[in-house]
Amino acid sequence: MADFNTLSTELKAQLSAETKIMGKDGTILRWDESCAPSPIMTVTPGSEADVAEIVKYCRNKGLKCFAQSGGHSWRVKHYREIDVVINLRGLNSVTVDTKAQTATMGGGTLVGELIDAVSEKKLEAATGVCNSVGALGSLLNGGVGRYMGKYGLGIDNLLSINCVDASGTLHRNVTKETDEDLWWAILGAGASLGIVTQATIKVYPESNGGMSWTGVLLYGDSSKVETVVQTISEMEMDENMCVHFLFACPPPTLAPVVMVVPWYYGPEDEAEKVWKPLLDIGPTFKQTGMAPANKLNEGNDAFGEKGGRKPGVGLGLEKIDPVAYKQIWNMYVNFIKENPDAGRSIVLAECYPKAKMESISRESTAFANRDMNYMVICVPWYEDEKLDIRANSFSQSVREIWAQKCGHPDRIRCYTAFAGINEPIGSLFGEQERIEKLRYIKKQWDPENYWGALMDVPA
The missing domain is CATH 3.40.462.20 (Vanillyl-alcohol Oxidase; Chain A, domain 3)
Known part of the structure; x- marks a missing residue:
């Protein structure tokens, strides 16, 4: 395998100027170090297109990549196999549409950043309860949090996503209407299907003055x-x-x-x-x-x-x-x-x-x-x-x-x-028929189980 200098030089040439590439000295501390990757390099992309290019490059070079935002999930099953960490924190913008009552956030947005953005507009969203956790990492697992009694799970408020699949293709505006099967799987098992680089969710007027x-x-x-x-x-x-x-x-x-x-x-x-x-x-x-x-x-x-x-x-x-x-x-x-x-x-x-x-x-x-x-x-x-x-x-x-x-x-x-x-x-996704459905969808989108580090769902 090529060394860091060779890999980073080749990859940098394919990415936007905003992208940052670091070696082992730039490895990002995770919430749980007992199963933390020790990558050859950590890449902080400057755009969604950069994420797609990084995945393509890794696939061509036989490297295993892994995306993180907050870095709090402790279920990194195959952490020793990860060569490249894609740090999504650069994709952390939040745009709130008060008229449509929606918020669009980048894949690196943290829960606290999402709350700040919607609160400023006198709105609220179904989010997790830890500010430093990745908002989408929490949401794609179901999205349990304080407002779910009023608005349901985080996934129940998801309207659309952009995601990069295992081939490095960026899919924009994925919804239930564009791909019903993929949408079913994303809502609860999103991390096993690809890297979600952007999402739009419903937001609601706050009550009791917030x-x-x-x-x-x-x-x-x-x-x-x-x-x-x-x-x-x-x-x-x-x-x-x-x-x-x-x-x-x-x-x-x-x-x-x-x-x-x-x-x-x-x-x-x-x-x-x-x-x-x-x-x-x-x-x-x-x-x-x-x-x-x-x-x-x-x-x-x-x-x-x-x-x-x-x-x-x-x-x-x-x-x-x-x-x-x-x-x-x-x-x-x-x-x-x-x-x-x-x-x-x-x-x-x-x-x-x-x-x-x-x-x-x-x-x-x-x-x-x-x-x-x-x-x-x-x-x-x-x-x-x-x-x-x-x-x-x-x-x-x-x-x-x-x-x-x-x-x-x-x-x-x-x-x-x-x-x-x-x-x-089975304890995560239910009965055998549900698991078979998830595996069927996984086979279409990730037949080699490239995204198996968090949820190991072999096709």
Whole structure:
């Protein structure tokens, strides 16, 4: 294989002047370094046409390329095979059409950048809940987030895309009308079909002046673990609600606590009534208040920090069982105690209203798991790779408890963006007939499984 200087010189001649090419010293830090590529070069294209040329060049040279924007997905299955990383961050423009109520964003746009752009126009969009995550990376996996009770999944608001296929051909304005099969697959399995370089989505007028209520409730008393879980499990959420709850070790004490992050899209007095069952438990720390849309994700910035090893696993659950969660709590506390370097590890559950999501036919997209009640992930977080075996054992044990006591053991499901590196394809996309349909479409668009690094869907 040719060296970096030869490859970069040849490739540079085919690309726009705005394109940047770096060697190993320009490798971009990823959120999870446990399966991060170590490429020969990292290329930051200046245009969508550049992306197509980079893919063509890599194919002609027998190189494997991989596109990233936020760099947060931990499911890079074949990371050792990747020769070239295409850093899409240069394609980060957002254009908002207030009359049509749409937003068009480049493939490198981050969630925070999209929120800022639409909020400036007094609009809002169905996005993820971490500002530093790639907006399209999140959306193409389904697009779970705070506003889904009102507007559905991110994919339910997608209008059109531009994408580069495995041959290096740029396809513009792909919609359900232009290619029904490709559109079906893109909605939930987009990363396995090509590189999406641009997308247009629906946006909506903000409510309540764009202000909503949120905050943090900490329960440091381990005797309250089951009560908190039971209370959340019994709450019925309307379209203006969602809740995240997790086991974590926040500063300044760095001691294990149950952290609950409730949200309500309405005035503070209504929010306090809605979330009264949780407040009545008596958190040891409470910090709540009203916030604009472009500030809501700030509490997740620490979790979105890049670097470190985070070999996480996830599932989609039917229920959250208090006894099972107390068992997981004890495992979490012991893991942190025995591995102080892993003090930033978390066990997270997200719960959103399902009515809007389930109003869309399951058969209309590759996204199979619209009926999940809870999306959960266990993320060990540490620096020393010597902890890999213990960390994987811990996360797999948590996953097993979830599967056996909070779900259907014979029907394992997982939200794609939360999946571990070895998650079976059936838990992501459903029954065999759905998998066969996805494979059929994959065969048309990527017969050699060139885009298999994130979702390994062999044709």
